[in-house]
Each structure stands twice: as C-alpha cells, then as structure tokens.
Amino acid sequence: MRGFGIWAIRLYLALLLLFLYLPIAVMVLLAFNQSPLYELPIVWDTVWFQSLAHNDRLIRAGLNSVGLALANTAIATALGTMTAIAFARYSFRGKALLELLLFPPITIPWLIIGTSMLIFFFWIGIGRGLHAMLLGHVALSLPYVIMVVGARLKGHGSALEEAAATLGASPWQAFWRVSLPVMAPGVVAASLFAFAVSFDQFVISYFLAPPGVSTLPVEIYAAIRKGFTPEINAISTIIILVSMGLMLLFARLYRFGGER
Amino acid sequence: MMQEARRRVAIGFLTAPAYLWLTVTVLLPLSAMLFFSFLTVAPIGGREAQLTTEQYLTFIDKDFYRTLTWRSLRLGFDVTLLCVLIGYPAALGLAKHVRGRWREAIFLLIVLPFWSNALVRTFSWTMVLREGGFLDRIIHWFSPDAPPFSILFTYPAILLGLVHSFLPYVILTCYISLEAIDDSLLEAARSLGANALQMFARVMLPLSLPGLLAGVILTFIPVIGSFMEPRILGGRAGIMLGTVIEDQFTTVFNWPRGAALSFIMLGIVLLIFAASAPLLRGRLKGL
Numbered sequence: 001m002r003g004f005g006i007w008a009i010r011l012y013l014a015l016l017l018l019f020l021y022l023p024i025a026v027m028v029l030l031a032f033n034q035s036p037l038y039e040l041p042i043v044w045d046t047v048w049f050q051s052l053a054h055n056d057r058l059i060r061a062g063l064n065s066v067g068l069a070l071a072n073t074a075i076a077t078a079l080g081t082m083t084a085i086a087f088a089r090y091s092f093r094g095k096a097l098l099e100l101l102l103f104p105p106i107t108i109p110w111l112i113i114g115t116s117m118l119i120f121f122f123w124i125g126i127g128r129g130l131h132a133m134l135l136g137h138v139a140l141s142l143p144y145v146i147m148v149v150g151a152r153l154k155g156h157g158s159a160l161e162e163a164a165a166t167l168g169a170s171p172w173q174a175f176w177r178v179s180l181p182v183m184a185p186g187v188v189a190a191s192l193f194a195f196a197v198s199f200d201q202f203v204i205s206y207f208l209a210p211p212g213v214s215t216l217p218v219e220i221y222a223a224i225r226k227g228f229t230p231e232i233n234a235i236s237t238i239i240i241l242v243s244m245g246l247m248l249l250f251a252r253l254y255r256f257g258g259e260r
Numbered sequence: 261m262m263q264e265a266r267r268r269v270a271i272g273f274l275t276a277p278a279y280l281w282l283t284v285t286v287l288l289p290l291s292a293m294l295f296f297s298f299l300t301v302a303p304i305g306g307r308e309a310q311l312t313t314e315q316y317l318t319f320i321d322k323d324f325y326r327t328l329t330w331r332s333l334r335l336g337f338d339v340t341l342l343c344v345l346i347g348y349p350a351a352l353g354l355a356k357h358v359r360g361r362w363r364e365a366i367f368l369l370i371v372l373p374f375w376s377n378a379l380v381r382t383f384s385w386t387m388v389l390r391e392g393g394f395l396d397r398i399i400h401w402f403s404p405d406a407p408p409f410s411i412l413f414t415y416p417a418i419l420l421g422l423v424h425s426f427l428p429y430v431i432l433t434c435y436i437s438l439e440a441i442d443d444s445l446l447e448a449a450r451s452l453g454a455n456a457l458q459m460f461a462r463v464m465l466p467l468s469l470p471g472l473l474a475g476v477i478l479t480f481i482p483v484i485g486s487f488m489e490p491r492i493l494g495g496r497a498g499i500m501l502g503t504v505i506e507d508q509f510t511t512v513f514n515w516p517r518g519a520a521l522s523f524i525m526l527g528i529v530l531l532i533f534a535a536s537a538p539l540l541r542g543r544l545k546g547l
Contacts, residue, residue: 009353013366016350020373020424026394027384038387040397079278086274090267098275105286107478108529109485111502112293112522113286115509119296119519120289122304139285142278200377202488207509217379224383224492233387236380243376250375251368 024240031233038230048234058235061219065199068130068215072137072198077191079138080145081183087146088153102143110203113140118207128210136204141194148193148254152186189254196246200239290526297519315520325504329524332501336484339422340476343430346423348472351434352464355441367435374428382489385421386412389493413495421493422483430475437471438464477536481529501525 030038034045052058087095105113114136121132160182164174180187202217209218216239223232296302297316303309319325354366373381388394391410399409411417441464449459487506490498501521508518 006357009357012353013350013358016346016427017366017369020370020428022394023384023388023424024373024381027380027387030387038392079281082274083278086271090271092268092271098279101279101282104290105282107481107533108526109482109502111485111487111505112526112529113289115505115518115522116289116293117285118509119302119515120292123292123296135281135285139282142282146278196375200379202377202379217377220379220383221488221492224386228386228390232383236377236383239377240380244372247372247375248368251372 027233028237028240031230031237033230036230038228048230051231052234052238055231057214058216058219058231061214061216062235064130064213065215065217068133068137068205069195069198071134072141073191073195075134076138076141076145076194077187080142080190080194081149081187083142084146084149084153085179087150089158102146105139106143110140114204114207117204121208128208129213132208133205133215136208137198137201140201140204141197144193144197145190148190149183149186152183152189152254156182185253189250192246192250192253196243196250199246200243293519293522296516297523299516302513302515309516315516316524318517319520319524325501325521328499328501328504329528331499332484332525333528335418335422335486335490335500336480338419339426339483340480342419342423343427343479344472344476347427347430347475348434351431351438352468354431355435355438356443356446371428371432374425374432378425379488381425382421382492385417385424385493389417389420412493414497415494417493418490418498421489422486425489426479426483430472430479433471433475433478434468435471437468441467473536477532481532484528485525 029042031048032042032044032046033040034043034047083098087099117132117136118128121127121135126132126135160178161174164178165171169177200217201215202221205215205218206221209215214222216235220232220235220239223229298311298313299309300312300314301307301309350370354363354370358366386393389410389412390396391408391412393410393412395411396409399406445463445467446459449463454462485502487500487502490500491503491506492498494500502525505518505521505525508514508521512518
C-alpha cells in the first residue's frame with residue numbers, strides 16, 4: 001500500500017486508541033484533583049487517596065476482594081489444571097460434551113447466572129456471602145483456566161513424559177520433574193487470569209452480597225448510584241491499575257491467540 | 261483391562277471436581293430458576309407457593325415487557341453494528357498493513373482495556389459525558405457562550421459506553437481470523453487481476469467471516485443482558501430488560517417474575533446460538 005493509505009490507517013488506529021483510553025485517562029486525572037466538585041483547572045493533590053485510607057467500608061471491601069480473588073485463584077487453578085490435563089492426555093467418550101459444558105458460564109449473560117445462583121443458594125440454604133461469591137467466581141474462572149492451560153499442553157505433547165517413563169521415572173516423578181515445568185507458564189498465566197476474573201467481577205458478587213458484606217466493585221456501584229465523588233475516582237484508579245497490570249503480565253506469559 | 265480401569269479412575273479423578281463445581285454453581289441454579297419461574301411466590305421463609313404460568317402470561321399480556329425486550333434487542337443490535345463498523349476496518353488495517361513490534365504493541369493496547377474492570381470503565385464515561393465533564397469543557401473552550409452540554413443519562417451515552425466495552429472484543433476476533441489469511445492468497449488474487457474491492461469482497465471477507473461472526477455473537481449476547489451500563493449511563497433512559505430483572509431481585513423482590521424474565525432472555529440467547537452454531541463450530545476455541 002502506498003504512503004497515503006498507510007498514514008490513513010495509522011491515523012485511524014491512533015484515533016481508536018484515543019477513544020479507548022481517553023475516558024480512563026480523564027477519570028484517573030480527576031482522582032488527583034483537589035476539588036470535590038471536579039472543578040478545573042486541576043489542582044494536584046493526593047487528598048482523595050489519603051481519605052481512602054480512612055474509609056473503613058472501602059478497606060474492608062478491598063480486603064474481601066483480595067481474599068476472594070486469592071482463594072478463587074488457588075481453587076480454580078488447581079481444578080482447572082487437572083481438567084486440562086485430562087483433556088490433553090486422554091480421549092474418552094463424553095469429552096466433547098464436557099468441553100461444551102464450559103461455554104455456559106462464559107457465554108450466558110452474567111445477569112442470568114448471578115440471579116440463578118442467588119435463587120438456588122438461598123433455596124438450599126447456602127445463602128449469600130463471601131463463600132457464595134467464591135462458589136460463583138470459581139465457576140466463571142474455570143473455563144478460562146482450562147482453555148489457557150489446555151492451549152499450553154496442546155503445544156507440548158506427551159512425548160517428554162513418555163521419554164521420562166522409558167528412562168525409569170515413576171508417574172509422580174514424571175509429573176513433578178517433567179510435566180509441571182513444561183506447563184508452568186500456562187498455569188501461571190491461567191492463575192493471573194483467574195485472579196483478574198475474580199478481582200474485577202461485579203455482577204455475580206452484586207447478587208450474592210448480603211447487606212454489610214461487599215467487594216470493591218459492589219461498593220463502587222453503590223457509591224456511583226448515590227452520586228459521584230473523587231473518592232470513587234481514586235479507588236477506581238487503583239483497581240484499573242491492578243487489573244491492567246495483571247493483564248500485561250498475563251500477555252507476557254501467554255500470547256493472545258496462542259503461541260506463534 | 262487393569263489399564264483401562266486405571267485410565268478411567270484417572271479421568272474421573274481429574275475432571276470430577278471441576279464438573280461437580282460447575283454443576284452446583286451453574287446447572288442446578290439454572291434448573292432452580294426454571295422451577296421458580298413457574299411459582300406464584302418464592303418458597304422461602306415458610307411461604308406456600310403454587311405452580312402457575314402467570315409469570316409468562318404477564319409477559320405476553322403486558323405491552324411493557326414486550327417494549328422492554330424490544331429495547332434490549334435494539335440496544336444489542338445498535339452496539340453490535342457500531343462495533344463491527346468501527347472494529348472490522350481497524351482489525352483489517354492492523355492485520356494486513358502494520359508490521360512487527362508495532363503490530364504487537366497496538367494489538368495489546370487494544371485488548372488491554374477489554375480485560376480490565378468494566379464497572380470502572382463505565383464510571384469513567386460519566387466523567388466525560390456529564391455536565392461540567394470533559395466534553396462540556398472542550399465545547400466551552402471553543403465556544404464560551406454555548407449552553408451547558410451533557411448527554412449523560414441518554415440513549416447515546418449507553419451506546420458509547422457499551423461500544424467502548426465491546427469494541428476490543430470485536431477487533432480481537434476479527435484480527436485473529438484476518439491475520440490467519442495467507443498473504444499468498446492475496447498475491448494470487450492480485451496477479452489474476454482482482455482490484456482492491458474484489459480482493460476484499462471475494463477473498464478477505466469470506467475468509468474472515470467466522471471471526472466476524474464470533475465477535476458479533478459474543479457482543480450481542482452480553483449487551484442484551486447488560487444492566488450496569490444502562491443504569492449508570494442511561495439513568496431513566498436506560499430502562500432495559502436487564503435493569504428490570506435486576507430490580508426484581510434487588511428492590512421489588514418478585515423472584516418468580518425475575519426468574520421468568522431471565523428465562524425469556526436465556527431463550528433469546530439460545531435461539532441466537534442455535535441459529536449461528538453451524539457457522540461458529542470449532543471457532544470459539546481459538547479465542
């Protein structure tokens with residue numbers, strides 16, 4: 001393509017990135033503005049971040065979010081990796097069905113999943129709360145973990161394990177010394193992803209949060225509906241930095257669209 | 261025989277925990293919701309519930325719910341169309357006319373927001389669209405006498421927020437299938453005398469159609485199920501099927517009604533999947 005066309009494409013992509021990042025940039029800048037009414041020009045101040053440190057509700061919600069995300073990461077990564085190994089190493093009847101069953105949690109709107117969990121958990125006595133949220137978050141994370149670890153395993157067949165077995169390794173030794181190091185990047189990427197899924201999850205947590213117990217996104221939603229304050233900008237800034245940071249790490253470990 | 265038995269135990273041991281989990285958190289809840297949608301009241305706290313089809317009949321009887329469903333479908337259609345019109349050319353440009361490190365960097369920058377917090381991104385639009393917000397300032401900078409400008413709590417605001425949310429997804433799916441098209445096919449088309457338009461219509465578009473469709477479906481479905489974006493950006497203009505379902509569970513507490521509305525939405529989703537299944541088969545895994 002000739003010079004003009006190339007520049008048109010570059011300009012188009014630049015405008016697109018501007019559209020994607022402009023609102024986020026505005027939101028972050030206003031978190032550092034002193035005025036409680038978002039008045040301009042921006043007077044640089046970290047007063048809103050300092051007031052976060054005294055907001056017990058938000059701190060508790062933050063601790064809930066992190067704790068929930070850590071528990072979710074541990075469980076979803078373990079269960080998902082096990083399933084991914086089964087899918088990669090064995091072919092069996094019903095496998096196609098099991099793989100198909102991974103789609104409902106990620107393709108049915110979260111609104112429907114969340115409300116149905118609320119109904120069911122209430123009905124059978126599990127109730128609402130952090131434990132119920134954990135049940136829900138793991139369900140949403142599992143399909144992603146299985147796909148990410150599965151993609152890694154697909155790229156590396158079972159030849160290495162067979163070689164280890166031929167050389168006299170026990171199945172455990174073969175797993176710990178050969179299989180695990182091979183799939184480690186996939187497992188780490190999947191666990192980062194699982195952490196992000198839980199940390200950013202709003203809809204499921206919202207329906208499963210009893211009064212008085214919440215996570216950061218649930219708390220932010222309630223605050224937005226009451227009215228906008230720069231404090232929301234400050235906490236949002238922290239959240240967006242954490243989740244984008246996690247995704248950058250994920251992208252380094254696991255290339256989108258598989259390994260090239 | 262022994263080996264076959266051990267194999268089965270291994271498969272069971274590896275897959276059972278995850279699928280038990282999914283059963284308790286997805287399959288059983290969806291079944292419970294179907295059951296609840298045929299009840300008069302939620303059978304919780306000792307209340308007696310009777311079986312009824314009232315919840316579904318209300319949906320058919322009242323214009324209100326049909327209008328709502330139509331509004332949600334319309335929103336899904338508008339957002340998806342805008343995402344395709346803006347996103348496909350971007351994916352095409354990126355996949356075929358940008359090379360090397362730049363391409364990787366721009367691709368990462370485009371998909372990065374998609375995987376970050378949706379609630380925070382929606383909130384960030386209120387900072388741009390509200391009266392006294394970023395757009396208002398820009399307009400007054402150019403013409404100081406202009407009246408106050410705000411499109412927050414309007415339909416276009418919801419559109420903007422949702423397009424911003426799902427555009428990266430459409431670009432991602434289109435990009436993956438466009439990038440996989442072998443350049444030698446384009447060379448061949450060119451050497452056989454195809455012009456740019458013909459090359460696009462006869463080679464690029466057909467080969468990238470699966471990715472485009474995946475993007476369309478995976479945008480349309482979450483959008484008709486959205487409630488947080490219409491609520492925050494649309495205010496009163498943002499009453500959709502999703503926000504009414506949210507109300508049934510959080511403020512009105514009519515769970516059977518909410519369950520029935522959810523199932524009608526799920527029915528729409530399944531219809532869309534069924535209609536597109538032949539075209540999508542085997543494509544979703546690559547994402």
